[in-house]
Every structure is written in C-alpha cells, then in structure tokens.
Amino acid sequence: MPDFVGLCVLISVLISLITVAGYIWWSGLFSDIIILTGSPPVKKITFAYKFKEGPYKDCRQLFKESHRIGPKLSSIGVYYDDPEKVLGPQCRSAVGSILSKGDNKPDEELIKSYETSGFRVFSFPEVTHVVTTSFPLKSFFSVLLGERRIYPRLKHYIKERRLCAHPFLEIYREGQILFMAPLARQDDFYVPEVRKAERRLSEQEDLHSDSDLSGADSNSEYSSGSGVLLSDSRETSLAASSVHSVPIQDQEDRNCNGRSSRGNSFKELDWEQKNREEQLHEDSDQKSPEAPTQEWWGAVGEEE
Incomplete structure (x- = not known):
C-alpha cells in the first residue's frame, strides 16, 4: 500500500510538470520571432495614458486600471528607457488604452471616462518605417515570455543595422502583442511628461555644473x-x-x-x-x- 501511494504521488507530480510545461509552450515558448523593418502594423493612434517614472514591472497596475475603464480596447505601453542602463526609479513609461486608430475619432464618452480617472489623451502620428515584430498573446506567461524573448533580439537587430529606433511600443490586442519602434518622427512619440522630466534633469545638472564652475580660475576664458x-x-x-x-x-x-x-x-x-x-x-x-x-x-x- 505505501508503494502504491508513493507511485500515485509520483504520477501526480509528473502530470503537473507536464501540464505546466505544456502551458508555457502553448504560451509562446518556442514561437517563431521574425523582426521586420517596414510599414507599421498600426497606423496613427489616439490613446489615453498615465505617465509613470519607476520600474517597468510596476506598470501592471496601470494596465489593469485602463483595462477596467475600456475592457474592449487594445492596451498600449510606451517605454522610453533601457532598464539595463537606467536605474529602475528613473525609467519612464506611458501606459493606457488605444481610443482610436487612423482617421477615426475617439468616442467622447470614453475620453471623459478616462480623463475623470486621471488619464490624459495623446496622439501618435503615422510613420512610414518602423522596426516591428509580434508575439502570441495567449496567457499571462505570454507577456513574460514575450518580453524576455523579444527585446534581446530587437536590440541586436537594431544595433547590427545601426538603426535609430525609439521609443519602444507594446500594443496588446486580441491574441497578439505587437512590438514596434519608429524609425522616423521619434519626437512625436514622446508624451509631454517625458520632456518635462528631461528639463528637470537638465536644470539639476546645470545647477551642479554651475556650482563646479564657480571654483574655476576666474581669469580663464572658459571658467x-x-x-x-x-x-x-x-x-x-x-x-x-x-x-x-x-x-x-x-x-x-x-x-x-x-x-x-x-x-x-x-x-x-x-x-x-x-x-x-x-x-x-x-x-x-x-x-x-x-x-x-x-x-x-x-x-x-x-x-x-
């Protein structure tokens, strides 16, 4: 009898492991990743967003908040910094929901709902060329797998071809995650809060520089x-x-x-x-x- 119980436990463990492995595989563990340079998969968009400074993992709450307001809308995350080079608290992002695409106008009631909850509305232009790829969206693991598998390859692709592609956009729509980085008009993809953050850092650095310069030789032309x-x-x-x-x-x-x-x-x-x-x-x-x-x-x- 003890041997039979042990065998049942072993079988249960094996079944559980196989189930988890199958679930991760189904979520996109071995999905093909094809990176392309060309026309964007999503044209001009208008979206509601909240700006955040902090680790990107903390953006999940904003995704949930925007999804509650517009559960049928595609979600979007815009990431302005490389977390491998920028400290987590200084990473900047904009997270929200896409209100309209192309020449379609967003629903006024939706705009009011988002603005009441503290979101702002901004538009990204249509650009001619982007670096883009996609990943299946089948489960929560798809998001984690997509981030871990896509970004190293995107960075290698961009560096190898000496492209200027930024910022990085993630668009979550039914069954798919779109990854995209514009190759033109990048300035138009920076929400106003990013510019304010840069100006604030610039002012801080200028104050520090002025302080350092005050001790230089006053007779020098460059002091x-x-x-x-x-x-x-x-x-x-x-x-x-x-x-x-x-x-x-x-x-x-x-x-x-x-x-x-x-x-x-x-x-x-x-x-x-x-x-x-x-x-x-x-x-x-x-x-x-x-x-x-x-x-x-x-x-x-x-x-x-």
Whole structure:
C-alpha cells in the first residue's frame, strides 16, 4: 500500500510538470520571432495614458486600471528607457488604452471616462518605417515570455543595422502583442511628461555644473557660465548637450534619442562632433593656449 501511494504521488507530480510545461509552450515558448523593418502594423493612434517614472514591472497596475475603464480596447505601453542602463526609479513609461486608430475619432464618452480617472489623451502620428515584430498573446506567461524573448533580439537587430529606433511600443490586442519602434518622427512619440522630466534633469545638472564652475580660475576664458560646453544650444549641439540634458542615458543612446538628431546617421553625428572638436581646438589656440579645453572636451569624448 505505501508503494502504491508513493507511485500515485509520483504520477501526480509528473502530470503537473507536464501540464505546466505544456502551458508555457502553448504560451509562446518556442514561437517563431521574425523582426521586420517596414510599414507599421498600426497606423496613427489616439490613446489615453498615465505617465509613470519607476520600474517597468510596476506598470501592471496601470494596465489593469485602463483595462477596467475600456475592457474592449487594445492596451498600449510606451517605454522610453533601457532598464539595463537606467536605474529602475528613473525609467519612464506611458501606459493606457488605444481610443482610436487612423482617421477615426475617439468616442467622447470614453475620453471623459478616462480623463475623470486621471488619464490624459495623446496622439501618435503615422510613420512610414518602423522596426516591428509580434508575439502570441495567449496567457499571462505570454507577456513574460514575450518580453524576455523579444527585446534581446530587437536590440541586436537594431544595433547590427545601426538603426535609430525609439521609443519602444507594446500594443496588446486580441491574441497578439505587437512590438514596434519608429524609425522616423521619434519626437512625436514622446508624451509631454517625458520632456518635462528631461528639463528637470537638465536644470539639476546645470545647477551642479554651475556650482563646479564657480571654483574655476576666474581669469580663464572658459571658467564662466558661458563656457564651451554650456554655451551650445541643447537643440543644436548634440555632443555638448548630451552631458547635461539626459544624464541617465549614455552618449550612444543620446545620439539616437537626441531631439536634434532626427534622421541623422551615427556616422553623420560623429563627423559633426569631430568638426566641433577641431573648431574648438583652433579657437583655443588663437585665444588662450593655456585654457583647459582639453579637459572639458575629454568629458564629452569619454561619453562616445
């Protein structure tokens, strides 16, 4: 009798393991992943969202909240930072529901319902080219499997082809998760709160920089608040502004994410930065041979 009970327990355990394994397999464990560059699977969209700064895993509550308001609507998550390079509390995202697609106008009652719950409404334009792929949405495990399987391949695909693709969108619709990153008009995919967060970080960095500069040699041409790095406009000088505008991103990311880098290739950006550096050294030789320009440019060079 004891042997029979033990055998039953063993069989039950084996059945449970097979069931779990089958469930995970069915959820997309071995699904084919095909990454493409071309027309977007979703055209212009208008969506209701809430902006969040914090670990992406905490976005689940926002997905549930938006789904309760519009249970029949597709959900969307927009992710602006790489969690492997940006600390969790500083990761920025926008989560909500798609109210309309294309030229269709969203339902006014739905808009009121979302706005009453603290959501804001924003529209993304239709772009000609995106990097995109999809993953089956069959269970909760599909979401976890999709994130773990898709993003490493997306990053490799983008890096290998030297593409400028950001931010990353996840669209959850019936039976499918769409992953998409625009290759053009990226600025139009940044909700207003992201710009505010960047300005806030920029101001903090500028205050810190001004404090550091106050101790510099007052006789030096480059020791004032209008020094080489700070004198360049954030909208026109990518290399200089990247140190201050978004410190949580590395230089390579800002070459892609920078507002002034629309459509620029990495080679074009590197060429422009070298020209600025050469011009800087020429000016320093003419004005003040002893000015610490090399040290200042070193701060930018290290970020490349």
